[in-house]
Amino acid sequence: MDDLERELRDLSPWLRTPDAPELTGRVRARIAAPAPWWRRWRYYLAPVLVVLLVALLPPGRAALADAVAGVLRFAGVDIATVPGSPPSADAPSPLPSQLSLSLAEAQRQVRFPLRVPAGLGPLDEVLVADPDNTGACRVATLVFQGGAVRLDTFDGRIDPVYLKRVTEPGTEWVRVDGAFAVWVVGPHDLTYVDRTGVTRVQTARLAASTLIWEEAGVTYRLEGDLPKAEAIGIASALW
Template sequence: MDDLERELRDLSAWLDTPEPPDVTARVRARLTAPAPRRRRWRYYLAAVLAALLVALLPPGRAALADAVTGLLRFAGITIATSPAPALPTGDPSPLPAQRPATLHEAQRLVHFPIRLPAKLGPPEQVLVADPDRTGAYRVATLLYRGGTLRLDAFDGRLDPAFHKLAMGPGVELTEVDAGYAVWVGGPHALTYVDRTGTVREETARLAASTLIWEEAGVSYRLEGDLAKADAIEIANSLR
């Protein structure tokens, strides 16, 4: 608990809003609730810490990387804020067992609804990836603008992270549909984590600016050459 205690003490300097909301009851209930598995207590505690950040740090006040030291897991994305790794070189490998599909077929192959951004319209191409033994795919990807703009959707209820990214300052809290999101405002190293929790370094690539959020148990990752305001507008148009 030493590292966690140190991070919470560091965080206390940021909790200076005039009238912070009373989250004591929610925090106590989350910490005392029985977890399905003992090894998952850190996940619940991290969720409480993220909730405190959202309640007490207004979006845009400071970079998230400066508010939480080292590591944050949000919407299936594990974000390491320091130290920044060497950037990948060469062409990235596709996601595990990735293949094209029609939109109708992709909807049958994943266990979550595929929502389309009204701001972009129908995708130019649809991909599915990372199937389990039953043939159910974990990831659906919608591609636009010749593949330079992509929207990844995956089942956020699965325990293993979907991606791991690492970068320096530039990670910010923001909002999508009144829920909190994370904006990564520049290129960053990215690796894929499959459904078993194995990090697949062969898929490492240099990603563009990215917006990450979660809705109704589905996690989303919008990546492309976009300003933050444009990315949020696209995310808010999901139907």
């Protein structure tokens, strides 16, 4: 024992130190007491607010679906990103029970308005497909420029209608009349999902660049060899 330690030991009887506080009882009482309401609710409100923000914003909805299912879902279209170039059928079959009608006849066969885009020239053909037991068709397609440009219209609020397989970068968020829309870049694989949920593999085909947007519960899918800015302009001028 060195001199310093010996001196400190000799000094200890002369020092007054406070009694050790009784902490056990305090800790037990703190645990048993209910936490303030603001402290309890913050643990529940934080995740709820995050989910609400994600659900209210269309990109948030898509991002959430992408994180959960590996598929970006937007307005009745499921878009999966795959490596390399997705395979496509060379000669796709038409959609189920597809018919070619006049615009007026086609409008009577669907439960949503058929709106014609300006600036694409004359309408070549109108196709309707996949009727239910009342004869109401699920999809209508307006064909322009000898088939080079197509505008699909359908109710996309509930079930997926189309599956897309794209390669990176694949998709881009844009706006049509201030609302969110999806721009699918370049050629990609497109497959139809019928009203029973069956994926119609035989309909798979190579689709051109596509703009997808939604208005009043109706989904529009404009496909063709169009620059992005031109496609957005066409989408903003339906009549």
